[in-house]
Amino acid sequence: MEFQGFERENGEVGVRNYVAVIPTVGCANEVVEEITGRVNGCKALLHHQGCCHIPSDLETVERVLIGWGRNPNVAAVLLVGLGCEGVSIDRVYDEISKSKKPVEKIVIQENGYRKTVEKGVETVKKLLELAKESKRENFDLSKLTIGVKCGASDTTSGIASNPAVGEAIDKIIENGGTVIFGEITEIIGAEHILAKRAVSSEVSEKILSSVKELERKVRSLGIDLRGCNPTPGNIRGGLSTIEEKSLGAIVKGGSKKIRGVLEYGEKPTSNGLYVMISPGREIEFLTGPVAGGAQMILFTTGIGAPQGYPIAPVIKICGNPRTCSRLHEHIDVDVSDIITEGVSVQKAAERILEKVVSVASGEKTKAELIGYDKTVDIYIRGMIL
Amino acid sequence: MKKVGRAIVLHERDNVATMLNDVDSGEEIEVISQHGTFKIKALNRIPFGHKVSLRVIRKGERVVKYGEVIGVAVKNIQKGEHVHVHNLKSMF
Incomplete structure (x- = not known):
């Protein structure tokens, strides 16, 4: 029995080929919604966590953000942070990068809403071009x-x-x-x-x-x-x-x-x-x-x-x-x-x-x-x- | 047309089957198992989703569904009898 999926750089296989836009904290959701609303073919993972947790929960949130980014259905990732959240956007970025897929990050407190959205849209368009290169092949x-x-x-x-x-x-x-x-x-x-x-x-x-x-x-x-x-x-x-x-x-x-x-x-x-x-x-x-x-x-x-x-x-x-x-x-x-x-x-x-x-x-x-x-x-x- | 009751055995170790429709006392139940179908007679009215005994289960014996013990019989249970909270108790 075989299916047709997208092979990733690390040998894992996706059944979808998405660019994921991930807020590292719930406070970045507005920006992520705006970016994903302006470009077809990308997916927002809106959630409400990422800050003001006990340490074990903060660890869980980081594990999930990394896991989302590394999921083989995701071809490329844009992380959107606020800047002061408990989650470390750099750590999440580094861990996702280990899967060898393209990862980018932008921080709202460095740019403000409009500029972050603008940069985000440009980045997602670029990542979508990269994602298009993947083609389905047979896997068991x-x-x-x-x-x-x-x-x-x-x-x-x-x-x-x-x-x-x-x-x-x-x-x-x-x-x-x-x-x-x-x-x-x-x-x-x-x-x-x-x-x-x-x-x-x-x-x-x-x-x-x-x-x-x-x-x-x-x-x-x-x-x-x-x-x-x-x-x-x-x-x-x-x-x-x-x-x-x-x-x-x-x-x-x-x-x-x-x-x-x-x-x-x-x-x-x-x-x-x-x-x-x-x-x-x-x-x-x-x-x-x-x-x-x-x-x-x-x-x-x-x-x-x-x-x-x-x-x-x-x-x-x-x-x-x-x-x-x-x-x-x-x-x-x-x-x-x-x-x-x-x-x-x-x-x-x-x-x-x-x-x-x-x-x-x-x-x-x-x-x-x-x-x-x-x-x-x-x-x-x-x-x- | 005569109404036919129908029940499913979810594992070969099970001593009860689960009703796929309602059956009245005295009616026949067609029991579907992995190894084919057989018939038993309902001794009570047994509603959809409830259990019917496939053989005599003595007081103290374990009742098995999904191939696992779901509790213990607290009364003797006849073949074709409704198995529920009145004659089956959790082992916790």
Whole structure:
């Protein structure tokens, strides 16, 4: 199985060929919006972080900004800083440059709004010319890293879309690919099962401790995540225990061995399956695997989650027949025939795999066609100071 | 036309299947598994998304879905019976 992608200087392969314009702090968003609004073909990664964080969060933000820039879907980068932010624009610039792709930076406090915009537009036009030189070539699936997510889930997610995606990612891993899933909140109640699938006792321990750590933090705020699950709505839908609920979510992670636990935004060190410490909310979750190098996301939904991502195609898979017909403009792969016609999960997984290959080769996702792909953010765990 | 219930087995180790539609007590359920389909009779009304037992599960036995333990039976459960919070409890 092969797809057609863009090879980068460092040997990684993109499924898209974007010039990314990245604010190093939320205060630079206006300038980035103006620049990207004036030139076709570039992508803004607007977020709200980059300053007044506790040190561990500042480290996370820098990791994400570097990871965005290094993502193989990005051909070239323009960084826009304010000047006084906590994030070091120079460090971000240097780290992205190591991937050998063209990187430029401009700072608002050195130029003011108008001049920064003007310079930014010129720079982006120049970077777009460089990006145009890349052409699609054939590569096997070992060049793919895929993030997996479920959102706006319902009963059909645990029966149809999540098991089908689980089957599909098993195949991707068998073909040498890399897969990242996470959402630690969704793992609670099934962490012992995931831990059994770890390649080493060290990884197993890390899975258990990531859940413990999240539960401890949330408990300190007076909330018991384990005790409030399954919710009354889950029980009406047929879920009897927290184990069952969590299994229904993590089944989208397939059945392969777990190679490691990644920090949020961290890049996997080899191929295979990884768990990333990440939240369930879409706008922050999606940033995690993309900053970790994922070129695409497989995203299951029941009720209908519309969001894409600026620099990575997000494939929506749905098992709810009503959602698939009502929201067909948002759903890329309809697997509702698992429910309506008793089609096997394996057959549905084949369709998902075909879609992965065609989207990787350039076919636009529904979110890309609509342009439902602009809202992102970075997962911050401490206070804003 | 006689209504047919339909349920899916998500893993070969499972002792329950998940309903793909609603079924009434006494109606037949066509169970879809990786190794083909077979029929069982529903002993209760079982709604869409809820679980049906594929065999006798004794009190204290583990209930398995997705190939993993989702809890323990707190009552004897008959083949074709609705499996939910009244006869299945979390192991936490």
